[in-house]
Amino acid sequence: MARMGYDAALSQLRGLLAESRSGSGRLALVEGGLASGKTHLLHEFSRQAVKSGALVLTATGSRAERKLPMGVVDQLFRSAGPAASLPEHATRLIGIPDESAASWGANQLTPYRTPDTRVRELCGLLLDLCADQPVVLAVDDVQFADGPSLRLLLSLQRRMVSARLLIVLNEWHRGKPTLPEFRAELTRHPYSHLRLASLSVEDITTLLAKEAGVPDPARLAQGYHRVTGGNPMLMHAALDDRAGALAADEDADRDGPVVGFAFAQAVLAGLYRWDAELLSVARAAAVLGGRSTPALITQLLGSRLEDTEELVRILADSGMLLGARIRHPRAETAILDGMPYGERSGLHTQVARLLYERGTAAIDVARHLLAADEAPEPWAVAALRDASEHALAAGDPDTAVRCLELAVGASSDPRERHASMYDLTRVLWRKNSAVATTYLPSLRGAVEAGQLSVAAAVAVVRYSLWHGEVEAATRAAAVLTEAPDGLDPRSAAELSATFHWYFGSDRRLKAGTDGARSSARRGTWAHAVDRMTTFWVRGGSDTATTSAQHILQSCHVGDTPLEVVAGALLALRCGSKPKLARSWCERLTQEAARFGDVTWQAVLSGISASIALRLGDLATAVQQAERALQLLPAKAWGILIGLPRATLVAARTCLGDYDAAAQVLRQPVPDAMFETFLGLYYLEARGRFFLATDQALAAGGDFQLCGRLMREWEVDLPALNPWRGNLAQVNLELGHTGEARELVRQQLERARSADIRIRGISLRVLAAASEPAQRPALLRQSVEFLTAAQDRLELARALNDFSLAHQKLGECDQARLLARRATQVTRACLAPGLPADEEGGADQRTAAQAGWRQEDHQTRQVLSEAERRVAELAALGHTNREISQMLYITVSTVEQHLTRVYRKLGITRRTDLLAVYELREHGGGPQQNDLTDADTLLSAGREDIAS
Template identity: 30%
Template sequence: MTKRVAESLLLERDSELTALAAALEAVRMGSGSLVVVQGPPGVGKTRLLAAATDQAQANGLLVLAARGHELERAIALGVALDLLAPPLTAARPKERARLAAGLAAPAAPLFPGLLRQELSPAAPGSDDMLRGLCRLAVNLTGWGTEGAAVRPMLLTVDDAQWADEASLRFLAMLADRVGALPLALVVAVRDGGDGSEVSALRRLTVQPPNRLLAPAPLSAGAVERLVAGVFPAAGDDLAAAVAHASGGNPFLVGELLRSLQADGHVPPASAVAGMVPGTVLHSVLARLARLPAEAGRLATSLAVLGDRTPLRRAARHAGLGLPAAERAADVLAGAHLLRPGDPLGFLHPLIAAAVHADLPAFARARAHRRAADLLAEDGEGVEKVAGHLLVSQPEGDLAVARTLREAAGLALRRGDPAAATRLLHRALADATAGRYSGELMLELARAQMTAGDMAAHDTVTEALPLLDDAPAPVRAEALTLLARLRNSRGDFSGAAVAQDAALDLFEAGDPRSEDVLAEYLMIARFHPSLRRHAARRLAPVLREARQGRPPGRPGLLAHLTLQLALDGDPVPEVLRAASGALAHDPLVDPVGHGSLMGIVVHALVIAGELVAAEAAADAALSAARRRGDVLAYGYAGYHRALARYHQGALTAALADLEAARGPHDEGWNSAGGWIAFLLAWVHLERGEEDAAEEALHLADPHPPDGMYSPLVLDCRARLSLLRGDPAAALRAARDAGHLLERLYEIDHPGLLPWRGTAAIAAHHLGDHPAAQELAGQAVARARTVGVAQAVGAALRVAGLVARPRPDLSLLAEAAKILQGTPAALEHARALVDLGAALWRAGRGRDCGPPLRQGLALADRMHARPLAERARAELHAAGMRPRRTAVAGIDALTPAERRVALLALHGHSNGQIAQTLFISTKTVETHLARVYRKLAIVNRRQLSEAFGSPT
């Protein structure tokens, strides 16, 4: 009988077994895949996963398995940790360190006691953790890791409809990448399961490369074969009745046959003719009722406690002594209800569901409360205890509320705000009125906001009256959260009112207000309608700082640094504020992934301190790489590119922008406008007009009143100049300057030298008075702010547009000033313009040195248009300029170029493989082709070949 029933679970499953075998064979050859097994309970999904596991183990694959449990859906990343913790536990410390290195680092805090990591003051964001887990899974295969042997892997997840949402997002993220990996992912999910509406679960069923297996019910012939195996003398009528009653479901066929066999004789067809699947499961309960009472009590306790429960705990819950519980477990296993052995588990989830559903509602709730107490006594984690508390009845117990609150906090840190929301809703039912309820509601609002649920606005509004007597920091946190929510809804004035109220809670000079003010400024000062109010809030901070009393918190120091730079304060003061902001952590704000660090770098660039700006971004890149923070790495890459662009390191800037575009391409597109203008600037200097035009489209989805919008307009002005449309260039340049001043009251050439662009455009139009007026204004403004780079650039333009001929003294002064700055790109322009003007003034002897120096700089920078102009001027002057060595960069394919840029960026082969999700061998192949095309032999020569200045 047992053999026949077990056979039913794989009967008529040849096509499914063939598909699984093909997936496993493909992964052995290095091609990963996703297989989803979907169907109703009892159709044999678990058995198919077991067959895949058996075959994978026989073929030497690494096999990791996990299963969703209905009561453990509140355990954030529970299924993911069940998958990945066993191989980490089995690994030696040195191997664990390798597995958790690089992009896997954000996952390290999820494995306390197993992995150690340099942690930032706040845990990484949820998406960082998920990416870290994906990289950890990849590292377990050895793929993309230098010096590691590749071992193909099978990951199986059963009952995925009961997996927690964070784990499902991890699986979906891994499935996005699985086609390039030696990894097969096989997921079993019920039709219409409770989790079927979770978007991550839906994604899995349509994810390419995907095979969806939907095992069909057994045919009438297959059921007849199974019936004949149990009742050889039975006729066709009994087989037909069993097929009808079970619907061809393999599990229900087996249970029905067990129940019929218990009667000890061949039943008539009429005994089952009227049965339906529900009554088949009732027969399980009838079978259980015929067993000794101790067996029924143990089965009921196990149904409440869940699979994988130790026998000792189940016995305590059932009120049985250990010997009696052991006898009961043996009886239940003999009746094919439980699997033999400890820990205990039902033979099939449907059996557990039937036993659990048979409990009356209040008895079931009380049984779960008792289960929670037992788990707590045994030292199980709060998340497991909370799973039982969620289905217990509220009793006004503050201890229950505290446990649920603690579990919610853990869920939030692990990136599952939906689970945290459920836990906090239930905690509120046990909390008493007043401040404790208010703080719980505040946490609920935070979880809802993180989950993207705008009900958070109503929750925090309801919480505020309950927090009247709470400490100022708690109430300020609530008001700050309300401000964020209003801001996200477009209610900017309402956001300002809430944030003002938060700031008013603190006495003047209270250092606790500094973080609140920094967050407010991050929202308000970059939004035109709130900017003036933000300036008023920042004004006393500026006054205090200028009197030698700067703020102490790094976030507020970052905003101070930017304002000092924009106001044209002495450069040493800007540097002092920047140093304070970056002193403790180069990212300044780990929670914000380095956005405040970016403010500091922008301030340093505006002040002309390009070397200091690059050093700050360098340190941030190193910190982000250590932590595996992909978003912070992208932000730091962008800001280093900004500093490098002005220094003329155009190719290195492109490499940095590759790092910046990684997070953007994965959906973090808030930086798209900033990336657009800088990428366009770089391409224009390299003579890549079409690439510049394409880069500007990155700004298209973004609001037209962002601070980057004037910079994008300036790029369009430069592009129009190159394309011979100075009228359009003049309009765009003027619009850029006026927009920046109207929206933000900013007029600083270190941020946007729009007058220079406009003056050149007016000059080309023949409107020389307008050109000279604009150029004169540019010089005056640059001298006012006192930034040498800005002064030199403005003087260069003023010298070019002077009439009746270019002003040699202004051009010479520009070149001299710029020679003393790190602004190599602007210096090269000044040299070429000076040399060309000298030649046209009849000073052929004097034009050679600046033209040759400008050409050398432009060649080294790969600023091709500038280099070609310098070369043309030298030819016109009768000189023979040296030819640029053919580097072969234009012959690189896009894939080769990207690998080369990342290598130039300082990535190892393994890091490049991790970043691009290609194998280390593929990286090596690409680099070999790069070296051949560039006529170099190692990565140390990449800088010279790509023309990056040293």
């Protein structure tokens, strides 16, 4: 018996029908696997037989009628309908009770050995029909036929040698015969055995060639064969899906086979049509997914391995499985969706246990626990927590959240539940801290009860401060600091740095205690964090900025407290290294994006916006602040919302967009924000807006409040908030020149020598409060400091005041040059990064004004460091003698340097220096400890010149 295709089997059946017409009875046993096309073959043959003039009687075996005596025979006689004149007493014979029927079973044929008059009479009636016309008895799924009907079929086989009768029996193919005694008796007599084979790639190619709009059937056939395994029913269902998809999109199958609803339904129909054992194996394989093996299926179902292997082989032959796994994901989904929820959940739980006992990766165990939606035992909770860590490392926070939510609900031990709750809060914080606040009260209770690790407890304090729950956070911190063993050095330093970030010091942490006591000697990390926080007291010292760089080099997104990173960035910004701070912001933001940490991205964008404002890059400041606010909803920001909103207000105010700034100020902010340094940033920005919109008294109120709070907090440092200088400008607006001058003098006294930006700003305000003759000298120093501090916005203001001062003294040429330079810097603040054509045009205009040729400008050499220093001071109006005294060189040396500068820059006059070249940005290489690369410096110089 060889396997054959559908067409060959149909042709052989037609040949058997022709033989039976000549009075030679025939019997054909057609075998096929699951959904192999047996039924379709039988129907098509029956249709052709009727068309040829034969009487076709059909029946289908069924599990439901397996115990109904003569059920199949009854179907045969009734299927003839009015087309045939059947003996009336056939119905009576079928309806007579059979006393022996109770002993019949699907696999028990003992009754056929007992003489039965009724069976003989029914056989006679059927054979009599053959006298008038050929007769075909077609029985589908004979394996489900009742015992008396099987007995009748065997009786007919023995008596039909000279009858015009063809019996066609369809039976599924299994490794073992389903009706061993029936098969043994049937095969004692002549019969034809047909075994249907799966569709080959060539068969599928032929099918596709008959379909409309298939440009390359051979190529597509390969894909359909992989999807269906050659199963005819699945193949025809897939073709139905393809037709539906093409109706909506003519290119639907451009990239491969289309599989949809019809395919899924065919999978289920095929499985439900066979016995329950096959369905159970298919379900187990679907639940096991990619890990399905006969051994695991056996363990899951509690069956025998040899039985499972046979069933797996049947399903593989049918195309449902590939090896021991469900062949196609759509089929797997259909099988899972078709399972009762309780059964599916139970299987997933069993699979999770099996995999856990085998030492499978926790994430794979967790997937089944999540599918089951239960974690029934402690091992399951541990596996879920472990899996959450793996999911986070793989950049999948959503799976981590699902694992931890299930672990929290399933944990019975309070410590374990709170540990899972903290892990969940930590993960939720990365996307939206507002969602995580639900768990904070319980976690603070766990801190006070000592049910959390130190690291987790410190994080709970940080999260509480984030949302302005200052008192609750302080109480929780007190529990930690008052513990007999104290804190480990790292935790103590990070807790102190967190309080510094919010309050400028850890005074609240130390209130009533000895502060964040450490139980051991300070480590390198703790030492660096402590040194970094000194900028809150001493400003941006070398110690603070160096430690800040070391911290940033060693930090990791999601692991290092965000407050520590933010403090380090602020230390760099205050330490005259804003470009380095911006570079770190960009690097960390990219890392946060890779890990999907939205909260880090938002806060870093807010800090980046403040750095851009510090550098005078107003467009970037607005862009970054708005991006930060878009990444997180307002509620998720907590009191940190003061940072991006303050920057946005300040930048919009500088741009003159007062309506937009006012709109930001109208949005509510948490009251607790004004208890922290974030509130000071907001008050300063709001005060500057009031000052710019002629609301001097309101501005003075905000600046005075800043001063009062800073004095109360004992962090009155101009580098952190120059409230005196701001208040001095209010006094100037109100005409109180003496008060303004005194406030600026106080600010200069408190500013450290390293705070060059604050000194530059203060000198500008002091010049405004001084006599006209004194202003140029003060403003010259202001410009020097602000140029060195890389603050283009304040530099533009100082240059403008410098120009006005010269104008007031009647020095029009110098005033004009300084005004031009102020305009250049201002344009760079308002619209950095001009297009290439605009940049070139502006460059040419500047060159023409200076009186030198464009080709000379393009080929000029870079100045040496000594030449740059001399040219810079000369551009600011210093005489050669003053330059010699400031640089400790001779006047002759100054003259020689200037001669070389003129030649390299292609200029002929001293006054051209300021107009054509921004020396600090363009002349030399990076300064010591300035890690911005040369390309960035050149780009900044080109922007200023072009604008």
